[in-house]
Amino acid sequence: MTQHEIAIGRFENSFAKLPDGFFARHHPTPVSEPVLLAFNTELADELGLETQALSREELAQVFSGNRVPTGADPLAAAYAGHQFGNFVPQLGDGRAILIGEVRDRAGRLRDIQLKGSGPTPFSRRGDGRSALGPVLREYLISEAMHVLGVPSTRALAAVLTGDRVLREGYKPGAVMTRVAASHIRVGSFQYFAARDDQASIKRLMEYVIERHYPEAEHAESPALALLQAVIERQAKLTAQWMMIGFVHGVMNTDNMALSGETIDFGPCAFMEAYDPDTVFSSIDQFGRYAYGRQPGIAQWNLARLAEALLPLIDPDEKQAVELASAAVSDFAPIYHAFWLDGMRAKLGLVEAHDNDRALANALLDGLQRTATDFTLAFRRLAEVHRDPSASPFLTLVGHDAVLIDWLADYRARVAQEAGNPEARMKVMNKVNPIYIPRNHQVEAALSAAIEEGDLGPFKTLHGVLAHPFEEIAGFEAYTGPAAPSERVYQTFCGT
Secondary structure: OOOOEEOOOOEOOOHHHOOHHHEEEOOOOOOOOOEEEEEOHHHHHHOOOOOOOOOHHHHHHHHHOOOEEOOOOOEEEOOOEEEOOEEEOOOOOOOEEEEEEEEOOOOOEEEEEEEOEOOOOOOOOOOOEEEHHHHHHHHHHHHHHHHOOOOEOEEEEEEEEEEEEEOOOEEEEEEEEEEEOOOOEHHHHHHHHOOOOHHHHHHHHHHHHHHHOHHHOOOOOHHHHHHHHHHHHHHHHHHHHHHHOEEOOOOOHHHOEOOOOEOOOOOOEEOOEOOOOOOOEOOOOOOOOOHHHHHHHHHHHHHHHHHHHHHHHOOOHHHHHHHHHHHHHOHHHHHHHHHHHHHHHHOOOOOOOOOHHHHHHHHHHHHHHOOOEHHHHHHHHHHHHOOOOOHHHHHHOOOOHHHHHHHHHHHHHHHOOOOOHHHHHHHHHOOOOOOOOOHHHHHHHHHHHHHHOOOHHHHHHHHHHOOOOOOOOOOHHHOOOOOHHHOOOOEOOOO
């Protein structure tokens, strides 16, 4: 151990054992005065990290990149990607460094990555740094996604660097420590496909199968089995996004993880008034990644993965195309099945009836027409099982005549199932959150931290979001949509 190393856990570093063309070994660039802003002790324990004896100052040194954990093998991964439909043959980790991998207490291999840790060989003239705002945003939202039950990368630490970065003016710099099942993306395969490097595609495929989809190893075509497994996992993930009104904002192929986790929380946000055309990202000028277009984009991205895998799916090109096309075409019915299961749960329905899809869509049409808050609509709908007048729900939707008729249809549908009304309401409230990271509250917390150095609003919001399904007395302000004067219409990537 050198004086710059520090022991925090046992690293395995399987990705670093791949050929050199998969990455560039690179250490983080030191920062001047690291200060620990947030640390996820629960996650650290889950990962089996030995951090209890470390002071906040030592933790800041480790998770700023100033001190490298003993046994770590820092690297920046190579990948390509379609960005807003335009292919870029070389992207890679331009401001992130994979410190290494540890095996958590459940036996799962997990990546530990620093974001904002300085330039790498893939930085493309960027400074490799992050501003404080995007770091705190990702910390809040990735952890909120986790407790909402949506597969997501996790936030381990946020560190203020003591340095400033130029982002439309000078901003305080920060480093985010992110934990993921892995950081392999659709763009990772595209990187080698663009170079016609079939040997590397095969090696990457074998690595992904071994790490994430071992059941595919003994299939007649492991590549096809991998593609099918990734398609199913992404279909489920996308349906989960739709159930909570999440708008990713930048669904480029380099932001789709093969593990099936939500990754990269740049300009993401949560929809308030229901509208499939909802867009927040300042760089999504044509609405490519609007809320309602996310399933189609997920399928498009998976088609790009299929293209990269074609030579491995079948030696006969025509047969490979047919098999891959069939697999990608299956995304839609798989997604819609997950979506309908999710909507039944949100509506408190246990049994499957033929008219359930029409019932769900009719409600969404009504919410769009009345510009009703998506999250509150389902919480208020749950209350109709306790309140025959349905007053909270009807007040929320402005006593819309069509939704009054819909409510009668809903009551009739519920009557076709057994079950206690109070129990049904409780079940609905376990899947329909009362607290989500509403954009105006996130922005207010970030503004206080950036402009005033006040982490109080961030910590309060983080605490509220840790219990998304339990209504907490005294926090009513966190349940509703933004007032017109508070609305945030654009979010920014922060790079």
